[in-house]
Amino acid sequence: MTQSRRLRALVALAVAAALTAACGSSDKPTTAAGGGDLTDLGRRLPAAIAAAHNLDVGSDVAYAPVEFFEEGTQNVMGLDVDICGAVVARFGGGFTCRFMNTTFDGIIPALQAKRFDVIMSALSDTAERQQAIDLVDYFSAGTSILVAKGNPLGIKSLDDLCGRTVGLQKGTTQEDLANTQKTKCQGNGSDLEILTFEKDTDALLALKAGRSVADMNDFPVAAYNAKVSGDGKDFEVVGEQLGAGPYGIGVRKDDVALRDAIHEALVAIIADGTYDRVLAKWDVRQGALTTAAINGG
Amino acid sequence: MDAGTQPPAVAASDIRPVPVRHFGRWVSAAVILGLVAWLASAAAASGAVDGSVVRHFLFNHSILEGVRNTLVIAVAAQAAGIALGVGFAVMRLAVNPVLRVTSWVYVWLFRGTPVLVQLILWFSLPLVFEFMAIKLPFVDVYLYRARMVDFMTPFKAAFLGLALNEGAYMAEIVRAGIISVDEGQVDAAKALGMHPALTLRRIVLPQAMRVIIPPTGNEFISMLKTSSLASVVLYGELLRRTQDVYSTNLRTLDLLVVASIWYLALTSVASSGQYFLERRFARGSARDVPETLLARVRRNVTTIRR
Numbered sequence: 001m002t003q004s005r006r007l008r009a010l011v012a013l014a015v016a017a018a019l020t021a022a023c024g025s026s027d028k029p030t031t032a033a034g035g036g037d038l039t040d041l042g043r044r045l046p047a048a049i050a051a052a053h054n055l056d057v058g059s060d061v062a063y064a065p066v067e068f069f070e071e072g073t074q075n076v077m078g079l080d081v082d083i084c085g086a087v088v089a090r091f092g093g094g095f096t097c098r099f100m101n102t103t104f105d106g107i108i109p110a111l112q113a114k115r116f117d118v119i120m121s122a123l124s125d126t127a128e129r130q131q132a133i134d135l136v137d138y139f140s141a142g143t144s145i146l147v148a149k150g151n152p153l154g155i156k157s158l159d160d161l162c163g164r165t166v167g168l169q170k171g172t173t174q175e176d177l178a179n180t181q182k183t184k185c186q187g188n189g190s191d192l193e194i195l196t197f198e199k200d201t202d203a204l205l206a207l208k209a210g211r212s213v214a215d216m217n218d219f220p221v222a223a224y225n226a227k228v229s230g231d232g233k234d235f236e237v238v239g240e241q242l243g244a245g246p247y248g249i250g251v252r253k254d255d256v257a258l259r260d261a262i263h264e265a266l267v268a269i270i271a272d273g274t275y276d277r278v279l280a281k282w283d284v285r286q287g288a289l290t291t292a293a294i295n296g297g
Numbered sequence: 298m299d300a301g302t303q304p305p306a307v308a309a310s311d312i313r314p315v316p317v318r319h320f321g322r323w324v325s326a327a328v329i330l331g332l333v334a335w336l337a338s339a340a341a342a343s344g345a346v347d348g349s350v351v352r353h354f355l356f357n358h359s360i361l362e363g364v365r366n367t368l369v370i371a372v373a374a375q376a377a378g379i380a381l382g383v384g385f386a387v388m389r390l391a392v393n394p395v396l397r398v399t400s401w402v403y404v405w406l407f408r409g410t411p412v413l414v415q416l417i418l419w420f421s422l423p424l425v426f427e428f429m430a431i432k433l434p435f436v437d438v439y440l441y442r443a444r445m446v447d448f449m450t451p452f453k454a455a456f457l458g459l460a461l462n463e464g465a466y467m468a469e470i471v472r473a474g475i476i477s478v479d480e481g482q483v484d485a486a487k488a489l490g491m492h493p494a495l496t497l498r499r500i501v502l503p504q505a506m507r508v509i510i511p512p513t514g515n516e517f518i519s520m521l522k523t524s525s526l527a528s529v530v531l532y533g534e535l536l537r538r539t540q541d542v543y544s545t546n547l548r549t550l551d552l553l554v555v556a557s558i559w560y561l562a563l564t565s566v567a568s569s570g571q572y573f574l575e576r577r578f579a580r581g582s583a584r585d586v587p588e589t590l591l592a593r594v595r596r597n598v599t600t601i602r603r
Contacts, residue, residue, distance in 0.1 A: 199540070228546065
């Protein structure tokens with residue numbers, strides 16, 4: 001009898017221990033607050049963000065040179081990282097941006113679920129996305145077509161893709177562009193097969209393997225891919241940039257104070273030349289905006 | 298009788314034993330080795346995989362962290378899966394119909410949906426519940442309270458998804474083990490005055506282990522690889538870390554080779570571990586305990602045949 005009671009007590013203890021272990025731990029990283037006082041602009045931020053001296057940024061970190069991991073490390077770098085840094089510098093107090101990796105096709109729901117404060121992920125400002133979130137525009141990028149080196153099929157425009165297969169990342173503006181083109185091809189009695197992938201790197205692999213004849217992505221990314229993949233021997237960019245539109249910093253609709261503070265900071269860094277220096281660093285000055293609109297796409 | 302017709306006597310020392318020659322073995326080995334060499338050289342000649350890139354990233358810090366995280370999630374999820382499996386298997390065999398039905402529904406639900414779907418659902422839980430809290434009843438005191446997005450980290454989502462799925466499979470494995478034990482053993486334990494819990498612990502489970510261990514080892518090896526699915530919920534395991542590298546340098550194939558080498562290393566170690574576990578639990582049933590790999594190598598090396 002004592003044997004069974006001891007066993008039961010042991011089980012109860014183990015269960016209790018497991019419960020506390022499961023619920024007690026909180027692996028929330030501590031952010032160092034400090035580094036002086038906030039500016040007037042910084043003080044207008046929502047209280048929780050102002051207190052943390054940190055902006056949590058959701059991003060699909062697999063889109064060099066806009067956002068990517070430094071090779072072989074977990075350090076996030078790129079155009080978006082530097083623009084975010086320049087924006088929060090306007091808030092004072094040693095303010096930081098913490099980039100948090102996420103998947104692109106789920107990035108807007110994740111923002112709405114408050115997984116982070118804002119999203120910066122080479123996110124095009126479109127009317128459709130404006131239904132769900134507000135976008136503060138900070139860059140302009142069109143789509144480039146990427147093909148195998150030497151362009152064996154002589155592709156120069158979207159119309160040349162009719163009757164062929166194109167591979168691209170799921171949920172991107174390029175997917176919309178390809179779908180529109182598909183309808184156009186079908187109108188001409190042809191077709192366009194579209195392969196969509198989780199990541200742009202998967203689309204690149206499909207192109208390299210000959211599964212598709214072209215990949216479409218934003219011009220800075222296409223240029224980077226052509227330069228880096230196979231030491232520049234795999235791909236080349238063809239034709240003109242298509243349908244240039246702004247990238248926006250995504251903010252929740254009810255986060256008006258945060259949206260306005262980011263907008264004001266962007267206007268300031270464009271005016272004082274910081275913005276231009278960041279774009280020059282990543283060799284993408286042709287995408288510069290002269291004004292930072294809200295929902296301007 | 299004519300003595301001359303008798304065969305001449307042969308001295309035992311004159312017999313020269315010749316082992317059976319296995320020409321088939323030599324030929325098949327040569328053919329297979331040749332084919333493998335041909336495939337390997339053709340793949341190497343294509344230049345699709347750059348050995349120097351593979352070597353450079355094999356011991357990269359970020360990749361090694363990924364290996365560690367894969368081990369952590371696989372061991373944690375498998376351990377929790379075994380605990381859940383034992384619990385639900387016992388419930389399934391209980392007299393109490395509520396417990397039986399609960400266990401059946403659990404296995405039905407978690408074995409019946411893809412683990413990838415389960416992982417994404419756990420990770421998306423913040424869309425359903427905004428807060429996670431443990432509150433004392435009747436008073437306004439919270440033992441724990443957090444936003445669900447802060448609580449449901451990639452690790453926890455991966456752990457819950459993998460462990461609950463594994464628990465359902467383990468429940469079936471443990472149940473099979475328990476019912477493989479002869480009923481007479483339980484009757485004998487009853488006759489000796491043991492109550493059911495003690496019978497389970499002392500009599501049934503130790504004998505069931507022999508049946509449970511081999512598929513459990515198999516499950517763990519499978520878990521080492523299945524844990525790569527946790528990459529979709531952003532847990533920094535081996536595959537995710539590999540993707541992080543190739544999304545920057547675009548050396549996709551080289552990095553996937555790096556990941557494969559590490560997965561093979563992990564599963565090889567796990568397989569040999571399983572072998573020794575099986576040896577231990579074979580005591581008392583197998584007449585001869587199977588020899589270890591080392592012992593077999595030693596025997597084959599020291600008794601080379603001509």
